[in-house]
Amino acid sequence: MSPRITGAIAARVLIQLRRDRRTLVMLLALPCLILTLLWWMFHGPGAGTGFDTLGPPLLALIPFVVMFLVTSVTTLRERSTGTLERLLAMPTGKGDFLGGYALAFGLVATVQSVLAVLLCHWVLGLQVSGPVWMLVVVAVVDAVLGTALGLFVSAFARTEFQAVQFMPLLVIPQILLCGLFIPRDAMPRVLEAVSDVLPLSYAVDAMTAVSTTAGSGFGGVDRSVWSDIAVVVAFALAGLALGAATLRRRTP
C-alpha cells in the first residue's frame, strides 16, 4: 500500500461525488428527512417515547444501508468500465483501492452522521444519556461496515440491478433481526443465535447503549459499547479483506 495512491483514490472519489450534486444532497439530507419523519410519527395523540427508542437504532441503520448501496454500485461501475483493470495494471495495490474508497466514504459518512445526530439531539429533542459525540463515532463505524460489505458484494454482481438486489438479501434480514422490532432475547432461540453473528446487531446495541446509559468507561460510556464497536470494526475489516480477495489483477 502507498499513502500517495490511497490518497489519490480517496480524493478522486470525493471529486466524483462533488460533481454528482443530486447524490451528494441525497446522502446528506435523506437521513435527516427520515429521522424527522420518525419523530413526527410519534407526535400523534397516542404517541409515547417511540422516538427515543427507535431513533438510536435508525441512526445506526441509515449510514450502514446508504453506504452499502453507494459503494456496491460505484465499485461495480469501476469494474465494468475497465478503470479497475487499468488501476491494477498500474502500481495500485488492492489495499490502496479499498482503503481509498473506505477513506472517502468514511469521510462522507462522518458529515452525514454529524448532521443526523445534531438534528436528532438539538432539534428533535432525542434523549441521549451518554456523550453525544459517541453517537457519531458509532454511526461512522457503521458506515464503514456498509462500505466494506458493499465492496465485497460488488464482486458477485455483474450489473447494477444485481448489486442493488443484494440489499434485500444481506441488509433487510439484519434489520429484522437486529432488535429493532422485538428485543433480540425475546426471539426464537435459533434467530437469536443468528442475530448474534450479524454485525448490525452489535451496531444497534452500541447505539442504544450510548443513548440510554452513561458509563464509567473510556469516552463516558459503558465498556460493552466499546466491545460492540470492536465487533463491528472486526466485521468491517473482514469485509475489506474478503473484498481484497475478489480484486484480481489477472482475470481469465
Next chain:
Amino acid sequence: MMNNEPVLDVRDLVVQRGRVHAIRELSFSMRAGEVTGLLGPSGCGKSTLMRAVVGVQVLTSGTVEVLGLPAGDRRLRDRVGYVTQAPSVYDDLTVTENLRFFCRVLGAPASEVDRCIVAVDLGSHRDQVVSRLSGGQRSRVSLAVALLGSPELLVLDEPTVGLDPVLRRDLWAMFHELAAGGTGVLVSSHVMDEAERCDRLLLMRDGALLAVDTPQALLQRTGTEDVESAFLSLVDGTREAA
C-alpha cells in the same frame, strides 16, 4: 539493459478463455524503435494477446516477457502503458482531473498532465467532463493516460478507430516519434489499410499468427498489392497446405 534486447518476447503462448481457444500457440518478439502493428479481424485474439502482454490475462501456457521481466511483474507497472479498446477513464471527471488522478497513481511529475493532454490534441477540451466528449475524444483521453510518465512499452488496443483521418495521421506520426525515441509501440487494428503505417506487422487470425514481417516484405512474398490481399493469400495458402 542492452539496447537490442527485445522489449517484448512471447514464447509458445496459449490462452483459453472458457471453452474458447483465444490464442493457440503463438511466438514472436518485438524490439524498441519500431511501431509494430497487430492486425487481424475482430475476434481473432488481438485483445487477449494484448491483455497477456500487460499481465492482466491468466495464461494457459507459454511465457510472456516484457523488458526482460515476466509480464505483469510489479516492477513493470509504471513502465508499460496500456489502452483498452473501450476507453477506461472516469466519465464524470474532466480531462485534466482524469489525467491528474492517474498521474498521481503512477507517481509521475505533475508536468506530465499537460504534456499528455497536448500530445493527443485535447488542449481545448481539458476542462470538459469526459461524458460530454465524443467517442473519439474519449478514446484519446484514455490514450493520454497511457502516455503518462513516458512508459518504455506502449500497448494500444485499436487507438485510432473512428477518428478523423487528420488526427489519425497525427497519432501515427506520434507513435513513430515515440518509437524513434526508443519506446516499444504495439498497436492493434482491424483495419488492414493501417498496416502500411507500421514498421512491422503481426498478422493474426483465429488465435494464431499468419505472418510476422515488414509490410514491404509481406507484399513481395505474397505477390500482392495491399495488405488485405496479402492476408487473403496467406489464409488461402494455409488452407491449401492443410
